[in-house]
Amino acid sequence: MSDAIVTVDNCTKTYSRGAERVEVLKGVSLQILRGEFVALIGPSGSGKTTLLNLIAGLDQPTTGRVIVAERDISRMDESQLARWRTTAIGFVFQFYHLIPVLTAYENVELPLLLLNMTAKRRREQVLTVLHLVGLQHRLTHRPGQLSGGEQQRVGIARALVTDPALVVADEPTGDLDGRKKEEILDLLENLQRGLNKTILMVTHDHVAAARAHRLTRISDGLLLEERADTKEEALALAFPDAKIRGND
Numbered sequence: 001m002s003d004a005i006v007t008v009d010n011c012t013k014t015y016s017r018g019a020e021r022v023e024v025l026k027g028v029s030l031q032i033l034r035g036e037f038v039a040l041i042g043p044s045g046s047g048k049t050t051l052l053n054l055i056a057g058l059d060q061p062t063t064g065r066v067i068v069a070e071r072d073i074s075r076m077d078e079s080q081l082a083r084w085r086t087t088a089i090g091f092v093f094q095f096y097h098l099i100p101v102l103t104a105y106e107n108v109e110l111p112l113l114l115l116n117m118t119a120k121r122r123r124e125q126v127l128t129v130l131h132l133v134g135l136q137h138r139l140t141h142r143p144g145q146l147s148g149g150e151q152q153r154v155g156i157a158r159a160l161v162t163d164p165a166l167v168v169a170d171e172p173t174g175d176l177d178g179r180k181k182e183e184i185l186d187l188l189e190n191l192q193r194g195l196n197k198t199i200l201m202v203t204h205d206h207v208a209a210a211r212a213h214r215l216t217r218i219s220d221g222l223l224l225e226e227r228a229d230t231k232e233e234a235l236a237l238a239f240p241d242a243k244i245r246g247n248d
């Protein structure tokens with residue numbers, strides 16, 4: 001078994017809109033090792049979400065290959081991909097994407113309904129992850145009755161409930177400030193440290209990026225190699241205006 005959980009091999013992605021063609025990814029290669037916490041940074045419109053979607057099997061590359069946990073997902077058809085996504089990947093969104101009429105418990109339970117699982121086992125797993133994110137006392141609250149930070153914790157619980165090895169998060173703290181942002185980052189860090197999950201997080205924020213082990217930067221559809229020996233140097237290059245504080 002290879003140490004890489006994600007291998008993106010020379011991927012391009014071109015969107016067509018009428019006669020217009022937009023080449024969003026122009027030949028991107030990336031490896032992520034099992035248990036790594038990687039931050040993907042880059043300006044708005046540079047292709048971060050596009051790349052994340054390829055890795056999460058939400059979209060397919062125009063050319064190139066995407067291998068996740070030994071499976072070539074760029075060769076799967078839509079129904080294979082849908083099945084694969086349910087167990088292999090947890091996706092965390094900036095704006096949570098919770099279903100407003102469902103309770104926290106029901107939102108988290110949703111992915112498990114696609115699996116062949118007893119009601120008892122389902123309940124155990126839902127309660128385990130809601131406990132993990134510290135929301136055991138909010139089971140019957142609907143998203144509108146939860147704070148932003150709590151909604152994101154429900155989003156993370158939903159991403160974890162099928163126990164995927166890889167969690168991808170698209171600006172998971174983009175809508176949160178201060179203490180709430182730190183809580184979500186603590187949670188992601190604990191998933192990596194305590195449960196050995198691999199985490200790929202898109203962020204615009206140097207505070208969030210500083211929590212990752214490694215930074216990878218995308219600009220104009222290409223991954224830039226950071227000519228930096230340490231993460232602190234990479235952070236300083238990526239966020240020249242920010243006062244960077246090391247991770248202890």
Ligand SMILES: Nc1ncnc2c1ncn2[C@@H]1O[C@H](COP(=O)(O)OP(=O)(O)OP(=O)(O)O)[C@@H](O)[C@H]1O
Nearest residue numbers: 015016017022024043044045046047048049050051
């Ligand atoms: N379905 C689509 N059809 C056409 N163009 C698209 C589509 N999805 C994305 N694009 C274009 O691709 C480019 C990259 O988009 P993407 O969402 O990956 O950027 P991003 O780096 O995530 O930006 P942001 O930081 O603003 O979220 C943008 O110019 C966008 O307009």
Ligand SMILES: [Mg+2]
Nearest residue numbers: 048049050170
């Ligand atoms: Mg985006």
